[in-house]
Amino acid sequence: MLRAVTFALLLTLPGLAQAACDGNSSGRITVVAGNTVTGIALQAVDVVRGPDGRGVVAITLCPASAAAFAGITAANIGGTVTLRADGDPVTSAVVREAITGGRLHISAGLDFDTADAQAKALRDAAGLPD
Numbered sequence: 141m142l143r144a145v146t147f148a149l150l151l152t153l154p155g156l157a158q159a160a161c162d163g164n165s166s167g168r169i170t171v172v173a174g175n176t177v178t179g180i181a182l183q184a185v186d187v188v189r190g191p192d193g194r195g196v197v198a199i200t201l202c203p204a205s206a207a208a209f210a211g212i213t214a215a216n217i218g219g220t221v222t223l224r225a226d227g228d229p230v231t232s233a234v235v236r237e238a239i240t241g242g243r244l245h246i247s248a249g250l251d252f253d254t255a256d257a258q259a260k261a262l263r264d265a266a267g268l269p270d
Contacts, residue, residue, distance in 0.1 A: 161202035195255025206242025225265035
């Protein structure tokens with residue numbers, strides 16, 4: 141039991157999160173907003189259960205990408221932003237407000253299989269473990 145707790149605590153250390161960001165190939169994950177395409181780096185991608193019981197893809201961006209994404213969403217309120225993995229669209233959404241803080245959720249009533257497939261595509265393109 142102590143090993144599991146120790147392991148969980150180690151995963152939350154900033155150095156490990158930074159290692160995931162440093163090894164991330166940001167060019168393989170892109171955000172498309174209007175005519176602008178920006179590479180971003182992902183720190184973590186998980187599938188969680190939303191309040192309605194459906195699948196939600198929870199994404200944590202690396203710090204530099206969080207700042208870039210905040211700027212992109214702030215400049216595109218009312219517009220559409222598309223998240224792509226290896227050039228393939230994963231999801232598109234209309235931006236209602238700037239997304240700051242480096243965390244976003246893809247929900248839109250996804251079943252778990254669809255959410256899992258989207259998360260896997262993002263993790264694979266970012267070079268993150270399953």
